[in-house]
Amino acid sequence: MAKKKYYVVWNGRKTGIFSTWAECEKQTKGFQGASFKSFPSLEEAQDAFSQGKNTGTVSRSKTSGKQTPNASLEMIDENSISVDAACSGNPGLMEYRGVHTKTGETIFHYGPVFGTNNIGEFLGIVHALSYLKKVGKETTIYSDSMTALSWVRNKKANTSLKRDSKTEELWLMIERAEAWLRQNTYSNKVLKWDTNRYGEIKADFGRK
DSSP: OOOOOEEEEEESSSOEEESSHHHHHHHHTTOTTOEEEEESSHHHHHHHHHHTOOSEEEEEOTTTOOEEEEEEEOOOOSSSEEEEEEEEETTEEEEEEEEETTTOOEEEEEEEEEEOHHHHHHHHHHHHHHHHHHHTOOOOEEESOHHHHHHHHHTSOOOOOOOSTTTHHHHHHHHHHHHHHHHOOOOOOEEEOOHHHHOSOTTOOOOO
16 A cells, blocks of 8 residues: 655645645646645654745656656755764663765764754754854754754753753753854754665664
């Protein structure tokens, strides 16, 4: 049985989120400059639609001439930073790192400390932004965490992690990261890594 998909249409006869390919095709087929993409969950579709941009493009099959969603996605920017976190338990001992996407060379690493995976993903993105700001680079950043990307956009880590002596150090880091986001602007692209298409993000700790 085919898995349920949701279709975001950024540019078409009607824009929005559609629950079937037939509805999506109706809005995009033959529409000049159509922009759309499929997602495996409604949450991801809503998040992508709210960003107001498409990381994929429309193509037509050379054999059938039919539109195929996700047929041609934006190529990976290999001269970028990929970030990821790992956590033994949730909460548990957490660490995060940023690596050069092409070479896998570690650019920064932090932990382990007691925390959660989402917090690590969030701090990893902000760490990368702060680092790139200091060196004056507009390098792209990749993360495979929709939650962390949302927290960065909202400049707030919406975590329920209990604040106590065990987590105080991490909470101070969270507050510094939130303050940095409020006080700084950046032009770096912060993008969702497409795990289904490209495999595990390059900063993955390999502990699944």
